[in-house]
Amino acid sequence: MALIDTKGLRGRRIKDRIFSSFVWILTFSCLAVVFIILFYLFKMGIGSLNWALFTQGPKPVGESGGGILNAIVGSLIVVVLGAIIAIPLGVSVGLYQADHRGRRISDWVSVAVDVLNGIPSIVIGIVIYVWIVKPTGKFSAYSGSIALAIMMLPPIIKNTEETLVLIPTTLKEASLALGASYYRTTMKILLPTGIGGIFSGCIIGIARIAGEVAPLLFTAFGNPGLTFNILKPVDTIPKVIFTYASSPYDDWHRIAWGGSLILVTFIIVLNAIIKIFESKWKVQF
Amino acid sequence: MEGTILRTENLRISFGDNLVVKGINMEIAEKQVTAFMGPSGCGKTTILRSINRLHDLTPEAKVEGKIFLHSEEVNGMEAMTLRRRVGMVFQRPNPFPTMSIFENVISGFTLNGIKINKQEKNEIVEDALKKVALWDEVKDNLNKKSTALSGGQQQRLCVARAVAMKPEVILLDEPTSALDPLSTAKIEDLLYELKSNYTLIIVTHNMQQAARISDRTAFFYLGDLLEYDDTKKVFTNPKNEKTQNYITGRFG
Amino acid sequence: MKNRWRILENKIFVRWLSMVTLVTMVLLIIFFITLLISSWPAIKANGFGFLWGKTWDPVSNHFGMLPFLIGTLITSFLALIISAPFSVAAALFLGEYYPKGVIPNIFRNVIDLLAAIPSVVYGFWGLYTLAPLISKLEIKLHLPAPGVGIFTASIVLSIMLIPYSVSLIRQVISMTPVSLKEAAYALGSTRAEVITKVIIPSNISGISAGFLLSLGRALGETMAVTILIGNSPEIPHNIFSPSYTMASVIANEFTEAVSDIYLSTLIEVGLLLFIVTTIINLIGRLIIKRVSI
Numbered sequence: 122m123a124l125i126d127t128k129g130l131r132g133r134r135i136k137d138r139i140f141s142s143f144v145w146i147l148t149f150s151c152l153a154v155v156f157i158i159l160f161y162l163f164k165m166g167i168g169s170l171n172w173a174l175f176t177q178g179p180k181p182v183g184e185s186g187g188g189i190l191n192a193i194v195g196s197l198i199v200v201v202l203g204a205i206i207a208i209p210l211g212v213s214v215g216l217y218q219a220d221h222r223g224r225r226i227s228d229w230v231s232v233a234v235d236v237l238n239g240i241p242s243i244v245i246g247i248v249i250y251v252w253i254v255k256p257t258g259k260f261s262a263y264s265g266s267i268a269l270a271i272m273m274l275p276p277i278i279k280n281t282e283e284t285l286v287l288i289p290t291t292l293k294e295a296s297l298a299l300g301a302s303y304y305r306t307t308m309k310i311l312l313p314t315g316i317g318g319i320f321s322g323c324i325i326g327i328a329r330i331a332g333e334v335a336p337l338l339f340t341a342f343g344n345p346g347l348t349f350n351i352l353k354p355v356d357t358i359p360k361v362i363f364t365y366a367s368s369p370y371d372d373w374h375r376i377a378w379g380g381s382l383i384l385v386t387f388i389i390v391l392n393a394i395i396k397i398f399e400s401k402w403k404v405q406f
Numbered sequence: 407m408e409g410t411i412l413r414t415e416n417l418r419i420s421f422g423d424n425l426v427v428k429g430i431n432m433e434i435a436e437k438q439v440t441a442f443m444g445p446s447g448c449g450k451t452t453i454l455r456s457i458n459r460l461h462d463l464t465p466e467a468k469v470e471g472k473i474f475l476h477s478e479e480v481n482g483m484e485a486m487t488l489r490r491r492v493g494m495v496f497q498r499p500n501p502f503p504t505m506s507i508f509e510n511v512i513s514g515f516t517l518n519g520i521k522i523n524k525q526e527k528n529e530i531v532e533d534a535l536k537k538v539a540l541w542d543e544v545k546d547n548l549n550k551k552s553t554a555l556s557g558g559q560q561q562r563l564c565v566a567r568a569v570a571m572k573p574e575v576i577l578l579d580e581p582t583s584a585l586d587p588l589s590t591a592k593i594e595d596l597l598y599e600l601k602s603n604y605t606l607i608i609v610t611h612n613m614q615q616a617a618r619i620s621d622r623t624a625f626f627y628l629g630d631l632l633e634y635d636d637t638k639k640v641f642t643n644p645k646n647e648k649t650q651n652y653i654t655g656r657f658g
Numbered sequence: 659m660k661n662r663w664r665i666l667e668n669k670i671f672v673r674w675l676s677m678v679t680l681v682t683m684v685l686l687i688i689f690f691i692t693l694l695i696s697s698w699p700a701i702k703a704n705g706f707g708f709l710w711g712k713t714w715d716p717v718s719n720h721f722g723m724l725p726f727l728i729g730t731l732i733t734s735f736l737a738l739i740i741s742a743p744f745s746v747a748a749a750l751f752l753g754e755y756y757p758k759g760v761i762p763n764i765f766r767n768v769i770d771l772l773a774a775i776p777s778v779v780y781g782f783w784g785l786y787t788l789a790p791l792i793s794k795l796e797i798k799l800h801l802p803a804p805g806v807g808i809f810t811a812s813i814v815l816s817i818m819l820i821p822y823s824v825s826l827i828r829q830v831i832s833m834t835p836v837s838l839k840e841a842a843y844a845l846g847s848t849r850a851e852v853i854t855k856v857i858i859p860s861n862i863s864g865i866s867a868g869f870l871l872s873l874g875r876a877l878g879e880t881m882a883v884t885i886l887i888g889n890s891p892e893i894p895h896n897i898f899s900p901s902y903t904m905a906s907v908i909a910n911e912f913t914e915a916v917s918d919i920y921l922s923t924l925i926e927v928g929l930l931l932f933i934v935t936t937i938i939n940l941i942g943r944l945i946i947k948r949v950s951i
Contacts, residue, residue, distance in 0.1 A: 133848050140850035144755065147747030148765070151820055155771050158783055158817075162775075165786070210678055217679040226679075232943070233683040239871075239939035240689070240932060241878025243905050247912075247928045248689050251696050274682065291500045295564070298458055299571065300490035301517035302668040309517055313504040332776025335880040335905070339912050359778045363881060366782040381779045388774045396767070486664065519664065 159385075166382025174379045179345050179361075185372050189380050191347040195355030198262050199341055200331060202351060203269035208323055211274045215281025215319070216307065222286060238275035245271055246336035254340055260354035265341025269333065273326035280322025284315040321398045328391040332384055334359045358384050411436040411575060411605050412457065417471040419452050419461065426452050428629035429471070434575075439601050441620035441637065442609045445657060448626040450609045454577050457607070458492040459485050475574070490518065493568030497580045499560035501552035501567070508548040510563055511535060514571040534570040538562040538596050558589020565596065569604070576600070578608040582615065594619050613653060617641050625649045689932065697926035703919055704926070714891040716911070721923045723930075725893045729901035733808055733883060734876035736897065737815035738869060745820055745872075746865075749827035750853060773821040781885030784814040789886065796898055804888060807900045811886040815876055823872040826946075830864030831857060833950065867945035874938035878931065880905040904931050 173188045180187030214230070221227040245268050253264040288311060296306040312319065334357070342354040343364065356364075358380050365377035412434035419427035427449040434440050442450035452461075461467040462485055473480040480488060501510045511531045515522055522530070531548070535541040540562045544555070552563060561581060568576055578597070582590040597606060598619050610616050616623050616637065623640045625633040625648075633640055633649045644650045651657060704711070704721050711722015748769060756762040785806070793805035834857050842852045858865065888900020889910060904927050915921040 133851065137848035137850040140853070141755070144747045144750050147744050148751040151744050151748050151772075151824075152765060152768050154817055155768050158775065158780075159771065161783060161787060162779070210682070213675050213678045214682050217675045220675075230679055230683050232940070233686055235943055236686055236936055236939050237682075239874055239878070239935055240686075241880065241905060241935055243878070243880045243908055244689070244693070244928050244932045244935075247696075247908070247925055248692050250912075251692050251925070271685070278682075289498075289500070291496050291498060292502065294460060294463070295494075295496060295500045295502070295567075296513075296517055297463070298460065298489055298494035298496075299514040299517055299567070300486045300488075302486055302664050304668045304671040305517050305519065305664075307671070310502055310504070314502070316504075328774070332778065334776075334778050335909060338909055342913070359776050359881075362782060363778045363885070366778070366785060366885060377782060381782060385775055385779060388776070389771065392770065392774050484661065484665070487661065 162378075162382055162385055165378040166380075169375045169379030170382065171379075174376065174383075178347050179376075182370060187372075187376065189356075189358060189361050189376060191345060192356040192358045192361040192380065193383075194347060194349065195262065195341070195344065196331070196357040196359075198349065198351060198355060199265045199269060199337070199357055200327060202263060202266035203273060203330060204323065204327060206266060207270035207273035207277060207326060210270070211277030211322070211326070212281050212312070212319060214274070214278045215322075216285060216311075218278065218282040219285035222282075234275050234278050237271070241335070242268075242272060242333055243335035243338070246339055249336070250339045259352070260340065260342035262341050262351040262353065262355040265337045265355070265357075266351070268336035268340050269330040272330050272333065272336065273323075276325040276329065277319075277322045280325065281315070281319050284318025284322075285311060287318075288314055317398060321395055324391055324395050324398070328388050328395070331388055331391070332359050334363050409436040410434065411476060412607075413474040414453075415472040415474070417453065417456065417469070417473060419449070419456055419470070420468045421464070422466045426629055427456075430631050432624065432631060432634055434605065434607060435622060436605050437601060437603070438621040439597065439606045439608060439619055441616035441623045442607065442626060443611075443613065443616050443623055443652070444626035445652065446611075447628070449629045450624075450626045451579055453626075454579055454607060454609050457575070457577055458489050458494055460494075486518070490514070490571055491574050493571055493573035493576045495561070495564050495568055495576065495578045495581045498584050499557055499564050501555075501560050501563050503551070503553050505552060506549045507544050507552050507555070507563060510552045511566050511570050513567060530570050534566040537569050537600065538566040539592065540566060556589070558585050558592060561585060561589065561593060562596065565593070565600075569600070573604065575605045575607065578606060580609055580611060583611060590615075613641075625652065627652075686936075690929075693925060693929040693932055697922055697929045700919060700922035700926040704923060708923075708926070712893060714907075716915070716917075716920050719917065719919050721920075723904070723927060725891050726902050726904045726907050726927065728893060729808065729887065730877060730903040730905070732894070732897065733812050733815060733887065733901070733903055734873055736808065736812035737819055737876050738873050740812060741816035741819045741823060741872070742869065744816075745823035745827055748820070748824045749831060752824070753828045753831045754849070754853060754857070769821055769824055772817065775818075777818065777879060777881035778885070780814050780818055781882035784810060784882065784886045788813060792898070799898075801896075801898050804900055806886050806888040807898050808887065808894055809897045811883045811888075811901075811903075812897075814882050814886055815879055818879065818882060819872045819876055822875055823868055826868035826871060827865055830861050830868055830946070830949065833864070834860060861949070863945050864949040867942045867949070870938055870945070871942040874935050874942065877938070878905060878935050880909050884909045904928075 173186055175188060175193065176190055177188035178191045218227050218230060249264050249268040253267065254260055292310060292314065293306055296310045337357060337360055341357065343356045343360055344354045345356065348355060362377045362380045365373035410433045414430050414432050417427055417430040418425065430453060442454060444450050455461055456469050457473060457480065459480065461469055475491065502513060505513060508531055511534050512527055532541060535544065540559060543559065552560065555563060582593050585593065594615060600606060608620065620637045622635065623637045624631060625640065627648050633644060633646045640649065641653060644653060708721060708723050710724050712724050713720055713722050714725060752762055752766055788810050789805035792810045793803040796803035838856060838860065839852055842856045883903050884906040887903060887906055889902055889906065890900040891902050894901040908924050908928055912924050915924055
C-alpha cells in the first residue's frame, strides 16, 4: 500500500486553501486599489471639466475660474519636440542594434540603454540644466524637450530593435539582390515593414514622458503665460498639477483635479492604443 | 567554351575556419539553364550566392579566387551595379509585404532610385508579368498587396521582379522547394521559356527537376566540383562514382 | 554621377548609425562626468562627513546628507516591504493560478493601469485621501498629526511599485521549467507546496533581482514622495515623522539655491543618487541575465 499520511494530508490541504485565499485576497486588493484611485480621480476631476479649463490660462490668486490652456499647449510643445528629437535617434540606434545582434558592441549598448532607462528623471534634469540652462542663463521649452527625449530613447530603441530582428533576413537579401543600397533597403523595405512595432515604441515613450515633472523642474521650469516659443520656459499639465496641489487654494486644487483627469485619461488611451497595436498591426511576412 | 558568360577561377569560400568551397573552376554558358546539384552542405548555394556577392553581408565569410562576368571581375565591380545585372530568386517567396503587386514588380527600379515615367512603369510591369505567365491572373488586381497571392503566384511574382530589371543572369536558389507540385510545374515551364533570353543558374535538390529543365548540370560534393557536363550525359552516363550514387539515391 | 551619390548616401547613413549608437553608449559616462564636475566644489567643501552629517543648513553652508539618506532608505525599503506580498501574490495569480483566459487578461490590464498614473497624480491623490486617514491614525496613537510623512509616502510608493514588480516577478517565475513543477505535482504536492517549496526557491535569485530593481525604481521616485514626505530636513523619529528624500530635496530646493556651493551640494546629492541607482540596475540586470539562461 502506498504511504499515505491522512492526518497530515488534511493539514496540508488546509494550508493550501489558506495560501490560495491569501493570493486571491492580495490580488483583488491590487485591483480594488486601481478602482479606488481611478474612481476618486474621476469624481474629483469631472466637476472641473468645463470649457474654461481648456481655453483659459490661470487666473490670479483670489479670482475663481481659469484654466490650464498654457499648460496644455506647453505639454504639447515639450512632448512633440521631445518626440521629434528622440524618434530619429532612437530608431537609428535600434537599427544598429538589430544589425549587430550577438556582437560585443551591441551587448554593451544594451547595457547602456538599460541603465539609461533606470536613471532617476530628476538626475536627467540636473544634467540638462548644467549643459543648457546654466550656460544660456534661461529656462526653455527645448531644454525640457531634450531631457524628455533622453527618457524616450530606451523604449524606442528596444522596440525598434525587437521589431527589426523579427523581419526575415530573406527580405533584406531580396532587396539587396536587386541592387539596392543598404540605405535604400532600410528606408524603403525594412522600416516600412517594421513600422508597427516602431510606432508602438514611440507611443510607449510618449506615454512615459507625458506625466513627467521632475526633469522639467529646472529646464522648462514653468510659465503662467501662454507661449509657443520653444526658447521660453513653459508649463506642462503635470507641472501645474504639482504647483496647484502644493498650494493652499481650493480653487487651484479644483483645477489640478481637472488636469489630473485629463492627463490620466490621455495616458490610459495611449496604453490602450499600444495594446491594440501589438495584437493587430503585424505585417505578414 | 564559346558563349561563356560566367567563369570562376579557383573559387574558395570559407566561413571562419570552415572551408566550404574548395577551389572551383567552371564556366557557365550563356542563355542556358545550368543546374547545381549535390547533397546538403556541398557548397552549391554558397557558390551561387558568391556570384551576386551576397556574402558581402556576412563578415565571417571569406571569398578567395575570382569570378568573371563576361570579362569583368565580379569583386572589382560595384556591388550594387553587379546585382542589377545578376538577379536572384530565393527559396521561400519573399515579395515585399508593404508593397502591392505592381510596386513589387517595379521595386528594382524604385529601390535603385531610377526614375521612370508612369507609362514606362506600366509597360515594364505588364511585360514582366506576361513573361512569368502571371499577367492574366493579376492584371485587374495590380494594386492588391502582394501577400494576397498564393505561394506559387508569389514566387512567380518574385521571378517577375527579377526579370523586370532585364538582368543578364538569374540565380535561383531552390525556387520550387517551398511550393506545391502544380506551382512547381508552372515555374519549371516558365524557366524553360526564360532561357531564350536569360542565363539561368538553378540550385536544386530535386534531381528530376534538374533533369527536366537544365541544359548542363554540375554535381558538387563537400566543396568540390565532381562532375560538370551536359545534363543528359550526367544523368545517363555519369563519369564519377559519387555522382552515380547520388543519382540513384544511395545518399542524399 | 547618380551612382556616386548612391554610394555616398549609403556611406553617410552607415556612419550616422554607428555615430548615434556610440553617443548613446557614451551618454552615461558623459552624465557621470557632468555630475562629478558640477559637484566637485561641494565635494571639496563638504568632505566625506557629508554622508553622515546631521544638519542641513543652507544659510551657513553647512551641509550634511544623513537625514535624506535615512529618509530615502526608509521610504524605499518600507515601500518595497509593503508592496512585496501584493506583487508576489499578483504574479502568482497571473502566472500560476490563472495563466490563461479572458478574466486574468483583464486583471493584468487593470494592474497595468496603475503604471499609467503619473507620479504627481499619485502624490495629489495621496494628499487628499491617505494623508487625512493617516492623520487620524496618528491622533489615535497620540503622535503629532501632520498626515504627511514617511509612512504615507511609503504606502503610495508601494502602490506605484506594484505594476513594475508584478511584471518582473511574473517574468522570472515563468522561466521555471515545467518538468520541475510537474515532478512536484506528481509526488502529490499541493499547489501551495509547489509554489513555496519548488517555484519560489528555484527562482529566488530572479525574484530578488526583481525586488532589487523595484528598489532602484523607488529610490529615484520624486514627485509623489515630494508631495507626501513632509519636507523636513530633520532626522525622523519614527515612521510617521515627516522626512526628506534625496530626490525631494533636489526637487524642492534646486531652483531656490542662492549660493553656488548650495547648488553644487544639491548636484552632489544627485550624483550619489545616480551612482546608487546605476549600481542597483547593473546588479539586478546581471542577475536576471544569469537566470534567463
